[in-house]
Amino acid sequence: MAYNHDVIERKWQHYWKTHKTFKADIDTTKPKYYALDMFPYPSGQGLHVGHPEGYTATDAISRMRRMQGFNVLHPMGWDAFGLPAEQYALKTGHNPKDFTAQNIKVFKHQIQSLGFSYDWDREINTTDPKFYKWTQWIFEQLYKKGLAYEDKIMVNWAPDFMGGTVVANEEVVDGKTERGGYPVYRVPMRQWVLRITKYADRLIDDLDDVDWPESIKEQQRNWIGRSEGASIFFDVDRHPDAKIEVFTTRPDTLYGATYMVLAPEHDLVNQITTPAQKTEVEAYQEEVSRRSDLERTDLNKDKSGVFTGAYGINPVNGKKIPIWIGDYVLASYGTGAIMAVPAHDERDWDFATKFGLEIIPVIEGGDVTTAAFTEDGPHINSDIVNGMDKKTAIHTMIDWLEEHHAGDKKVNYRLRDWIFSRQRYWGEPIPVIHWEDGESTLVPEDELPLRLPASKQLEPSGTGESPLANIDDWVNVVDENGRKGKRETNTMPQWAGSSWYWLRYMDPHNDDAIASSEALNYWSPVDLYIGGAEHAVLHLLYARFWHKFLYDIGVVPTKEPFQKLVNQGMILGANHEKMSKSKGNVVNPDDIVSQYGADTLRLYEMFMGPLEDSVPWDEKGLHGSNKWIQRLWRLMIDDNNHLRDRVTTYNDGKLTKVYNQTVKKVTEDFSRLHFNTGISQLMVFVNEAYKVDDLPVEYMEGFVKMISPIMPHMAEELWSQFNESETIAYQKWPTYDPAQLVEDEVEIVVQINGKVKSHLKVAKDAAKDDLEKLALADEHVQKNLTDQTVRKVIVIPNKIVNIVAK
RNA sequence: GCCGCUGUGGCGGAAUUGGCAGACGCGCUGGACUCAAAAUCCAGUUCUCGCAAGGGAGUGUGGGUUCGACCCCCACCGGCGGCACCA
Structure with missing residues (x-):
């Protein structure tokens, strides 16, 4: 009889479930193998055919490793906090908790219909208080070590999004929210921030120790953006108390610095601006502050700026150079101030050309009247570094600066600290209380988890705060001395739970620790982690940061969480385009399972091409x-x-x-x-x-x-x-x-001038001389060699004879 | 613009170390089975000239190294992804 997938797949799924076939327990007599999938956000749309591709790959490896004698940890869970549930709740008046539970049920059913060998006893859910207790616990450890702090900072404020919310830099694309495409403005606001920059060097350097795709490592390196250069201090003419610190990667070009530019928000601008320039400077500052990121990006082709009327003093030659402000200098990078070397920097060249500022070449080669010259070459017009190449000149200049207390070697990063708060209900509450006397304290560890209050009806606060701000009996607290306080109403971003969830799978029911040290020591690290490339920087960088922190405080035994990482490719629609509802090319895995069965879907997805493509x-x-x-x-x-x-x-x-x-x-x-x-x-x-x-x-x-x-x-x-x-x-x-794979006879190829002319069956490992004789004696070869002289014969035993003839 | 990846039949792809390009699958063609069709089994299938034997061309384009290049080097073209005033 034909194979009945329906009956047979149901039969074995039932068997695995009732026998707990894939239950994993610590067994020190066996080597362990930890195969992990990026856990999904259980959306209302249900599973997509893209999901099972990665899941099937980790499942196949898990099943093979079990048969090879490994003790395999292969878990699944839910990254279930997230914006869609909150939006749905606000729109419909339902509770995000119930909505999420329903979605998880659908997802789980779909995933189970594909026959993956997960240990379902280890299922986790980031919205479960027993789970987020430990997310909050990690936050408190970060806070205690000074790695979580509050700051009034410029944030990406999206007023039209969800009654107003703040989004991370990473969630802003072209000045709009990644989700929804709402405009984003820069405004100062009180936020929780995690000091990820403290780990910048280690996050770059330890990439060398993991088996990850080079493209992902490169993206992380670029994102962190380590650049080595120097800080240089410029005095300001007529302002003996003011000093401007600039960061540059090219201290060797200091003699070519013909002007300076401060970010419009720079602290010194008001102090040094001359009365004559005041009106113009203030108008420019005002104009810039009203620009959204979108406008700033769009307008960046054409540089803008205003002269402050003040002059800086170049420390290396005492020359007076004008100080401008311009929004091509970012307040948030370096010191918010630059020395401009228009001869050898394209941006400075554009600016100098537009405003008629002086351009002095300090490196030979190129024509600075037509473009900036950014290549290497011998230095000129530069007293102490004349004739030197770039590398030598940089060293020499830094030595000079340090000797004269005018600057020093410095490393800068593009990476900014991680804005960790969101004005939302559906996230982990940040366990902090702000007291009326100004003190802020952590919720004591033994009182964790700090639960989200149940709420029948979510409503936007209308103030930009989270909907939690409206829930008075949750927000207001009184301590044993009668001191009044308010709970923090910001919640954590969706990245929080996914920054440590793989550790929880190792010991998911532990109420005393994120996981026992026995479990952490046995199962760490993740041996194979598969997921989509869209998480190349954010999730994978945050996860590495938290993991390194937990390593530093002695919780986890490894420096890196994921030893091997693989990104599965996308499954495109039949028309070679990305699957989407609007294109009508979406394939639903449920339909495939019912028509052909899970095995067919699994086989097809593994056979259709390389996993990464x-x-x-x-x-x-x-x-x-x-x-x-x-x-x-x-x-x-x-x-x-x-x-x-x-x-x-x-x-x-x-x-x-x-x-x-x-x-x-x-x-x-x-x-x-x-x-x-x-x-x-x-x-x-x-x-x-x-x-x-x-x-x-x-x-x-x-x-x-x-x-x-x-x-x-x-x-x-x-x-x-x-x-x-x-x-x-x-x-x-x-x-x-x-x-059984060794042959006593092998087929070798005979070529004349690199073209295949004949095939010969010969004894394995036949001598070179014999092969040459055999080849030359071959009928086809003879025919092809008429009128030609053999010049040379190359013989590679067991493979090939190539006759060079003319 | 910069960085990374990539380009092979009608299609998805293979070729692990520089040594027979096109494994395997899809599609297509033919045969067997059948009254017939579907399903199945078998064979063929890079292009081109040729009845055939056999010949010629061929891994995005142009060059180079080599006895020999999909593979290594140089330049260019196309596709995908990331970053985008980061000094």
Whole structure:
């Protein structure tokens, strides 16, 4: 009978569930393997075909590792705080908690229908107070170490978004919110901030120790943006008490500094501006402050600025240079002030050209009247560094500056501290109380978790604060001395829970610690982490930051959380475009499961191309995967659902070679996550098996084991026919006999001038001389060599003979 | 503009170390089975000339290194992703 996926998949999913087949416990006699998926946000849309691609890959590795004797931790959970639930609640009057619970139910059901070998006893949920108790606990440790602080800072304020909210820099794209596309303005506001910049160097340097895609490492390095240079101090003419510190990566060009620019928000601007320039400067400051980020970005092609009337003094030559303000200098980077070297910096060149400022070349080469010259070359017009190249000149100049107390070596980062508060209800409450006397205290650890108050009806506060601000009996507190206080109404961003969740899976029910040190020591680190490339910087940077902090306070045993990281590619629509509702090319995994079964979907997604690549969905290819599943079922199973008689203990040796090749290739390819090529070898084996009369039981058992990581339901059903054990999940992974792969005869290629002319079967390891003779004697070769003289013969034993002739 | 990745049949892709380009699958063509169709099984399928034997071309383009290049080097073109006044 034909394979009935419906019945068989349900049967084995039920078996795994009732037998807790994939329950993981610490077992120090076995090596551990931790395979992790990026846990999903349970959206109302349900699962997308993109989700199961990564999930199937980690599942296949988990299943293979179990069979190879590893103790495997393979968990799943829910990143369930998030904006959509809050928006839904505000819109409909429902509670985000119930809405989220419903979504999780749908997601879980869908995920379970795909037969993943998760240990569901370890399921976690970031919105569960038992989980966020520890998110809050980590926040308190950060606070105690001075890594969490409050600050009135310029934030990205999106007034039209959710009754007004603040979003992180990372969530702003082209001056608009990433979600919703609402305009964003820069305004000062009190925020919680995490001092991630303190870890900047380690976040860059430790990338060298992990097995991650180079592109992700590069993106993180760029995001952190370490740049090495110097701080230089400029005196201000007629202001003996003022000093301007600038950051530059090119201290060697100091003699070419012909003016300075301060950010319009710079503290010294008001102090040094001359009365004559005051009106103009203030008008410019006012204009700039009203610009949104969008406008600033859009207008940046054309540089703007105003002269302050003041002059700085170049420390190296005492020259007076004008001080301008301009918004191409950012207040938030470096010191908010620069020395401008228009001859050798494009931005400065544009500005100088527009405002007619002096341009002095200090490096030979190029023509500074037409463009800035940014290449290396011997220095000129530069007394102490004349003739030197860039590198030498930088060193020399820094030495000079340090000797004369006019500057020093300095490293700067693009990375800013992490704005950690959101004006939302549906997030982890920040466990802080602000007292009427001005003191702020943490909620004591033994009172955690600080729970979100249940609320029937969420309403925007209308003030830009979180909806929590309206819930009086939660916000207002009184201590034992009658002192009144208010709870912090900001909540944590969605990144909080995902910054440590992989640790909780190791010991998910522990009420005394984020996880026991026994569990942390045994399971750490994550051996394989698979997820989408969209988390290249944010999630993965925050997670590494928290992990390093927990390492520093002795909680976790490793410096890095994720040893190996892989980004699965996107599954595109059949038209090669990104799947989206509006394009009508979305494929729903539920439909595939009901039509073809989970094994077909899993097989297809692993076979369609390399895991890391984006590949278009192809209905025909999916159908082909199902055809192959049916084909291999028919190979072994007869019309009465029994093993065919061809499956026998008799081994005529016809499949020996291809079987051993298959074990080798499948084991190696799967280990490297090259599922598409491993599967193609399984197909080769089936094609060969169709050509022979007898199918040795030994090989067929090994074959069924090899398909089990990809097609676990069918594998279990076939395995049950052998009556060896109840489940295949912990059967020993097959091994191959290298002796069976050695040939005594090999086919070598004969080329003339690099073109293949003939093939020869020769004894393995035949001597070079013999190969040369054989090749030259070959009929085809002879024919092709008429009228030609052999100049040279290259012989690579067991591979090739190349005859060079003219 | 800068950084990273990438380019192979009609399509998805393979080629682990510089050594037979196109494994495997889809599609297509033919055959077997069938009254017929579907399904299945078998064979063929880079392009091109040729009845065939056999020949020629061929891994984005142009050059180079090499006995030999999808693979290494240089320049260019296209696609994808990231960053984008970060001094």
